[in-house]
Amino acid sequence: NSHLHIARLLLDAINAFNLHDGKARTFGTDHLLSVSEIHMIDYLGHHRGSSVTRMAQDLMVTKGAVSQMAKKLDVRGYLSRAEGPDLTEKGLTAYREHTSYHQNLEQHIDTILQTASVEQKQMIGIFLHEMTTYWK
16 A cells, blocks of 8 residues: 555654754764754854843743753853853854754755655645644
8 A cells, every 4th residue: 555655654754864863963062952952052043142031932932941941051061141141152063063954954855856846845745744733
């Protein structure tokens, strides 16, 4: 059955991604970074000088959660809270590596999809959206 084959391919792709993503989680530094940690670093890289209130609003978390994460990243050397949260050199390294990681992924996807028709791309988009909705 072709539907079962696609389901198996999807699960294989997710598994391969999880293995690959787990290896990449240091982003050129000496710590494994959680998804929420790298998201905060990425946010600060894009929005230098943001307040805790603005970060909480944009990241859709509480100010307390932002403060706790900022404290943890400060202790580990990724940011300085001295004058509001700002990335250190180590934080900038993680930010640049994370940005590069996304750019490489997007470039690879673009290469794969160059020969796909508009309809095929739309179907892939619908499929991925439906799977994301299913897992939420």
